[in-house]
Amino acid sequence: SNALTISSGAKLTIGQSQAISVNGTSNFSGNTCLELNSGAINTASFIDNGTINGIYTAKVNRYITAANWSNAGDGWHLLSSPVTDQPLLGNPEWNPTGTGNGFDFFSFDETVTTPYEYWINLKYNPGLFSTFGEGKGYLVAYQVSGTKSFTGKLNTQDIVLTGLSNTTGSSYPGWHLVGNPFASAINWGTGSWTKTNIDAIAQVW
Numbered sequence: 089s090n091a092l093t094i095s096s097g098a099k100l101t102i103g104q105s106q107a108i109s110v111n112g113t114s115n116f117s118g119n120t121c122l123e124l125n126s127g128a129i130n131t132a133s134f135i136d137n138g139t140i141n142g143i144y145t146a147k148v149n150r151y152i153t154a155a156n157w158s159n160a161g162d163g164w165h166l167l168s169s170p171v172t173d174q175p176l177l178g179n180p181e182w183n184p185t186g187t188g189n190g191f192d193f194f195s196f197d198e199t200v201t202t203p204y205e206y207w208i209n210l211k212y213n214p215g216l217f218s219t220f221g222e223g224k225g226y227l228v229a230y231q232v233s234g235t236k237s238f239t240g241k242l243n244t245q246d247i248v249l250t251g252l253s254n255t256t257g258s259s260y261p262g263w264h265l266v267g268n269p270f271a272s273a274i275n276w277g278t279g280s281w282t283k284t285n286i287d288a289i290a291q292v293w
Contacts, residue, residue, distance in 0.1 A: 093116075094122060096117040099118075100121065101122075109137065114140045124271055126150050126235060128151055131149075145240055145241065146242050148170045148242075152235075152236060164228070166265075167226055168223065169267075171240035181237065183210065191230045193226060195207075195210075196263075225267030243269045
């Protein structure tokens with residue numbers, strides 16, 4: 089499409105196996121005027137190659153399968169937020185409570201060696217997790233499967249990653265868990281990424 093308009097009171101839903109790409113200007117208005125659905129395998133995709141104008145919120149769903157809570161190596165997922173200022177701390181969708189509703193939510197910091205050696209868990213360090221960071225990756229596991237949602241304005245502009253440390257003496261010097269900040273797949277080899285002082289090879293776990 090060369091242009092996309094979603095008027096106030098209207099809603100566009102993109103199915104889990106569908107994708108939309110807009111090359112021109114989009115005009116959005118209204119709360120949750122755009123929703124991207126997700127299944128266990130496929131996730132909807134929205135690519136904006138132009139500009140999005142208007143006061144709006146979009147919802148990007150992510151289905152997360154349950155972990156086998158008796159197997160520490162099962163059920164882990166890597167994710168990041170495709171919207172700006174997604175609340176994290178105190179958000180029951182990402183911080184469930186109650187018996188049988190366990191979870192782990194980690195960020196990675198190559199400068200930290202104690203007490204958890206590089207992996208920082210939200211449950212024990214809540215002050216570090218007020219919102220999802222743009223372009224920051226997280227490692228999560230949930231005891232109960234379900235669809236979780238990112239809600240806000242879509243990230244559509246370049247994301248600049250700062251503070252990428254390289255700590256002498258660290259077991260993982262210079263390693264960082266970054267995330268896809270967009271509501272679509274990305275192409276690492278496209279040639280348009282600026283990789284100043286960054287290895288040209290990305291590794292995906």
